[in-house]
Amino acid sequence: MNGAPEPKVYGWCPGALRPMMSGDGLVVRVRAPLGKLSVAQARGVARLSQEFGNSLLDISARANLQMRGIREDAHEDLIAGLRDLGVIDPDTQAEARRNVLLAPFWAEEDDTHTIATELSAALTAATDLSLPGKFGFAVDCGAAPVLQDTAADIRVERAGETLILRADGAETVKLVTRESAVPEALALARWFLTQGGAPEGRGRMHRLIARRGPPPAHAAPMAKAGFCAKPGAVPAGTLAALEFGQMPAATLAQLAEHGEIRLTPWRALLVEGAASLPPLPGLILDATDPRLQVVACTGAPGCLQALSSTRDLARDLARHVPAGTKLHISGCAKGCACPGTAPLTLTATGENEFSLIRNGTAADQPLKTRLSARALRAAPELLKEGS
Ligand code: SF4
The missing domain is CATH 3.30.413.10 (Sulfite Reductase Hemoprotein, domain 1)
Structure with missing residues (x-):
């Protein structure tokens, strides 16, 4: 330790239905389905942040949108508004389970988009699956993985022509197909639980793998890939970084004028189809900033x-x-x-x-x-x- 007082470890992350109190009010973390906000949803979230919070929005390291400064007595009305926008899960357990991060450069119906859609639905339906609060999935099936440096416990990636399933921390993988990826990912989550990966409801895959090694069927070697996100044009639109991962709600509403919004785990937003973006408060558009x-x-x-x-x-x-x-x-x-x-x-x-x-x-x-x-x-x- 560095001489500072030990910080308190909560062992869970805030959600929308289970917010966390912070120094500026409640933190309400919205897990937008497939990490995307339509134009109407982006405008709606911005309006609700201005009405019930302090008009500041964060992007989390798992590409969730965090509304800050929400008044305790306004939480119920906020959730009603978010539910009308279609960004709220049926209950807190479903919200916690549907912890799926997808590589933001997906195209409609490609492997990343299809598998993430099916996995989100399967996790919502898996009411018997009781995973730790921070346990998450990454679906990263573009030409080269971009999420290997982003925290996740179970990963679906591409290796050349094939798809692979990987337990975080393991150096070997299991080959899967587009059809088998979701059932295999859920089976791996259940293996994590039966192997004692979450004593007292807490635990991460990489710690279990360090203790007992990967599952026997995971025998193919994996490849490592680095990725660094920079603001600027990408095939799906334009990537805008946020200073410290935060922006005023008005900036989100103004960005929605330029296209639908994808949330990324790199403290950045991808505005679909935008060739360029105007300077707005909180945005970093220059890759050399x-x-x-x-x-x-x-x-x-x-x-x-x-x-x-x-x-x-x-x-x-x-x-x-x-x-x-x-x-x-x-x-x-x-x-x-x-x-x-x-x-x-x-x-x-x-x-x-x-x-x-x-x-x-x-x-x-x-x-x-x-x-x-x-x-x-x-x-x-x-x-x-x-x-
Ligand atoms: S936000 Fe910063 S100050 Fe607060 S608990 Fe995390 S590291 Fe500590």
């Missing part, structure tokens, strides 16, 4: 656990982050904005006071402690110490 090199969690005052604000410092330090590297600024040791390692991390240990960690997580041993935000702004070369 230095803010793409920083990630920062909500911090204070929006998060109850935060020991300091984070984003103003991240904005100020962004242009000093060495090219090709990444700076993570975390309001506490939990590291929500970047659960894995980052080349540089500043973890708050007090108000405007940070520890510097190199090549680690927000909770790892620091290289330097008690760095004030003022000192970092005055001498950003402090970030390069020990490199």
Whole structure:
């Protein structure tokens, strides 16, 4: 640990039907079906955010849309409005189970779109399947996988001409077809449970695989692929990054003027069919913008656990982050904005006071402690110490 107080671990993520209280009101996370909002849905969500919340919307690392600052007494009316828009599950269990992330570059009826559609329906119907709150599926069947660096427990990917099923953490896979992918994915989820992957209702696939290895039928070798999302034109439209994964609700409504919206796990939106997008508050449209090199969690005052604000410092330090590297600024040791390692991390240990960690997580041993935000702004070369 880095000397900061231990953050509280809840072990579950907020949903729409099961929101979580934060420093700025309820966080209501909307799991848009197939990670997509029609024009009417995008306008509707923006309007509801303005009516019942603080008009700020986040994109989560699993491509969910998070409405912030929702008043507790308005939650019921908000859910009624979201239900009318068709973005709400029948109940909290179905909402938790339908944790399906699909590669956002899909085309109608291709493998990714078809399998994700069928898997979402199968998970909604699988009322006997009691998976841990964070357990998720990734459907990533484009020419090359783009979600391998995004958290998921069960993955359907492409390897050349074939489709493969992979338990996260395993280095071997099972060959599947478009028809068998969904039943095989559900069978793998059940295997996870029967093998004791979720004692006391918590657990992740990669931890089980580390303990007991992959299922016997998973014997084919896997291939690793890297992917880095950048703002700009893509075959399905235009990708717009969001500063710290957040935008004003009005920006979502204005983006909907340009096309339907796909949510991505890269703190970015894909606007279908758009050749270009206008500059709007919260958007990053230039692939060389230095803010793409920083990630920062909500911090204070929006998060109850935060020991300091984070984003103003991240904005100020962004242009000093060495090219090709990444700076993570975390309001506490939990590291929500970047659960894995980052080349540089500043973890708050007090108000405007940070520890510097190199090549680690927000909770790892620091290289330097008690760095004030003022000192970092005055001498950003402090970030390069020990490199
Ligand atoms: S990492 Fe940031 S958002 Fe997560 S609990 Fe800590 S302060 Fe809150």
